Every structure is written in C-alpha cells, then in structure tokens.
Amino acid sequence: MSDKPFAAEAAQFGQAMNSINYSQVVEAAVRDYKRDVMDKQPQAGGKTMHQVVAMDDLMEDEELQKLHEDRIARLKAEREKRNQQAQKGHGTYGEISEGDFLEIVTQTDFVVVHFFHREFERCKIMDKHLQPLAHKYFNTRFIKVSAPDSPFFTVKLNIQMLPCIVGFSKGVAVGRITGFEGMGGRDDFPTSVLEDHLLVMGVITLPERNREDEDRTDGPGKNVRKSSHFSKTASDEDSDFE
Structure with a gap:
C-alpha cells in the first residue's frame, strides 16, 4: 500500500493543529486585553463602572456655554478695537x-x-x-x-x-x-x-x-x-x- 494517503492525512492533521493553536493564541490575547481594560476601570460595589459621555449633553452645560460666550465677547471686543485702531492709522x-x-x-x-x-x-x-x-x-x-x-x-x-x-x-x-x-x-x-x-x-x-x-x-x-x-x-x- 502506498504511503501517500497517510501523508495526506498527516498534512491535514498538522493544519488542523496549527489552526487550533492559532485560535488559542488569539483567544488568550483577547482575554489579556479584556483583563487589562477591566483593571483600569473604576470599581463601585464590585461592579465595573463605564463612563459614557454624550457630546449633546456637553453642549447644554452651563459652564461650557459661559466659556463660549466669554470667548465670543472677547473676540468681538478685539475686532472692534482693531477696527477703531485701523481708522486711526494703525497698521500703516x-x-x-x-x-x-x-x-x-x-x-x-x-x-x-x-x-x-x-x-x-x-x-x-x-x-x-x-x-x-x-x-x-x-x-x-x-x-x-x-x-x-x-x-x-x-x-x-x-x-x-x-x-x-x-x-x-x-x-x-x-x-x-x-x-x-x-x-x-x-x-x-x-x-x-x-x-x-x-x-x-x-x-x-x-x-x-x-x-x-x-x-x-x-x-x-x-x-x-x-x-x-x-x-x-x-x-x-x-x-x-x-
């Protein structure tokens, strides 16, 4: 009997083992990454707390709105001052x-x-x-x-x-x-x-x-x-x- 059928089966078996090993390596990497993320999350009552920030909520924040309004007012004042200076000859x-x-x-x-x-x-x-x-x-x-x-x-x-x-x-x-x-x-x-x-x-x-x-x-x-x-x-x- 020829050895070729056994050689083919051996090759298939080797490929299967390589796939299993690769899958195990990937799974291990995923577990390590997940564990690292969990360790960095703040704990409260034994449960992981996830902080979710909605940008729409930030836009309604009063402190942020005040900062924005102050900046706009400052830019307008600077522009008005520059216009007045330009009329007086500044920049020339x-x-x-x-x-x-x-x-x-x-x-x-x-x-x-x-x-x-x-x-x-x-x-x-x-x-x-x-x-x-x-x-x-x-x-x-x-x-x-x-x-x-x-x-x-x-x-x-x-x-x-x-x-x-x-x-x-x-x-x-x-x-x-x-x-x-x-x-x-x-x-x-x-x-x-x-x-x-x-x-x-x-x-x-x-x-x-x-x-x-x-x-x-x-x-x-x-x-x-x-x-x-x-x-x-x-x-x-x-x-x-x-």
Missing part, C-alpha cells in the same frame, strides 16, 4: 503734519515717531525698516514727521541729528534712537536690530505667537540705550540737523 506708516503730532502722541498708547529730512539718505533707509514693523505691530502707531516743517516739536524734543526715532508711551517720551547708533554702524543693518531697540523701549510688544520663542532667547536689544541722550558719532556727520 505715513507722514503727519506738525498740527496732528500732539493729538496722536497724547491719545495713543504707543507711538513710534521718525523725525526725518527728505534729502537725507539714511532717513530713507529708516523708512524701509519702519514700514514692515508698522504692519507687524498693529497696536503701535508708526508715524513720520518732517523735522524742517515741524520746528516747534523739533526744538522741544531737542532733535539735533537725523534720522531720529522717538518712542512714546501714553504721551511720554520713553527713548530715542539717533542716527544709526546701535545699528552696528552700517547702512545695511537688518530690520530685526531696529525691532529689538523698540522692544527694549517698550513701545512695541511681541505678538502672542512669538512670545514663547522669545522666552527661549537671551532677550532682544541688549545693547540698546534707554536714555534719551545720545552723543554724536562720526557715522552721523551727514545727518546733522540744525
């Missing part, structure tokens, strides 16, 4: 007359004023840096004033060298940048250098998304002077203003 950088200077400075929380001369090349360079900062720091008003056309405030603020940037906080001059002092003595300084100076003055504040990154650094503008008195430097000779 432009020239104003001497007659508008006092009103803007005294009625705006933070103002950056650039006293300039139309023929001074460095004043034009400063304009290029102030323009993007005006868009970035919407809560601060950025303006420029022609020094020759504003003799009263030029004298009162002791503007003797241009370009000159004066920072105001609630109507009080809190600092200034004269010429390119603190800019590395170069005409191609990055905008971030001027930005750091204004941050140290306190006339601009970092947007919310940047504050965490700023906390991980040594802080901006460590070499910026807060004093409103600056000495004349050789690099500013071409910008002397009398």
Whole structure:
C-alpha cells in the first residue's frame, strides 16, 4: 500500500493543529486585553463602572456655554478695537503734519515717531525698516514727521541729528534712537536690530505667537540705550540737523 494517503492525512492533521493553536493564541490575547481594560476601570460595589459621555449633553452645560460666550465677547471686543485702531492709522506708516503730532502722541498708547529730512539718505533707509514693523505691530502707531516743517516739536524734543526715532508711551517720551547708533554702524543693518531697540523701549510688544520663542532667547536689544541722550558719532556727520 502506498504511503501517500497517510501523508495526506498527516498534512491535514498538522493544519488542523496549527489552526487550533492559532485560535488559542488569539483567544488568550483577547482575554489579556479584556483583563487589562477591566483593571483600569473604576470599581463601585464590585461592579465595573463605564463612563459614557454624550457630546449633546456637553453642549447644554452651563459652564461650557459661559466659556463660549466669554470667548465670543472677547473676540468681538478685539475686532472692534482693531477696527477703531485701523481708522486711526494703525497698521500703516505715513507722514503727519506738525498740527496732528500732539493729538496722536497724547491719545495713543504707543507711538513710534521718525523725525526725518527728505534729502537725507539714511532717513530713507529708516523708512524701509519702519514700514514692515508698522504692519507687524498693529497696536503701535508708526508715524513720520518732517523735522524742517515741524520746528516747534523739533526744538522741544531737542532733535539735533537725523534720522531720529522717538518712542512714546501714553504721551511720554520713553527713548530715542539717533542716527544709526546701535545699528552696528552700517547702512545695511537688518530690520530685526531696529525691532529689538523698540522692544527694549517698550513701545512695541511681541505678538502672542512669538512670545514663547522669545522666552527661549537671551532677550532682544541688549545693547540698546534707554536714555534719551545720545552723543554724536562720526557715522552721523551727514545727518546733522540744525
């Protein structure tokens, strides 16, 4: 008799045993998983307590509704404030007359004023840096004033060298940048250098998304002077203003 029928039966038997072993392994894994889940469930009176949360019920929660209403009210207030600021010129950088200077400075929380001369090349360079900062720091008003056309405030603020940037906080001059002092003595300084100076003055504040990154650094503008008195430097000779 041939051995082939027995070989076929042996193969079938082996397959059956493999299936049984696989099933037992799966069942054991299921039991282990179920036991692990049951162990993590809180027990009360010997019975497993299952916490079921219905999202519809959460939407009717008074505390959640109050949080939602507060957020909506805050967003509306911020939008209204931004609209009012936009009407006053926030987000833009432009020239104003001497007659508008006092009103803007005294009625705006933070103002950056650039006293300039139309023929001074460095004043034009400063304009290029102030323009993007005006868009970035919407809560601060950025303006420029022609020094020759504003003799009263030029004298009162002791503007003797241009370009000159004066920072105001609630109507009080809190600092200034004269010429390119603190800019590395170069005409191609990055905008971030001027930005750091204004941050140290306190006339601009970092947007919310940047504050965490700023906390991980040594802080901006460590070499910026807060004093409103600056000495004349050789690099500013071409910008002397009398």
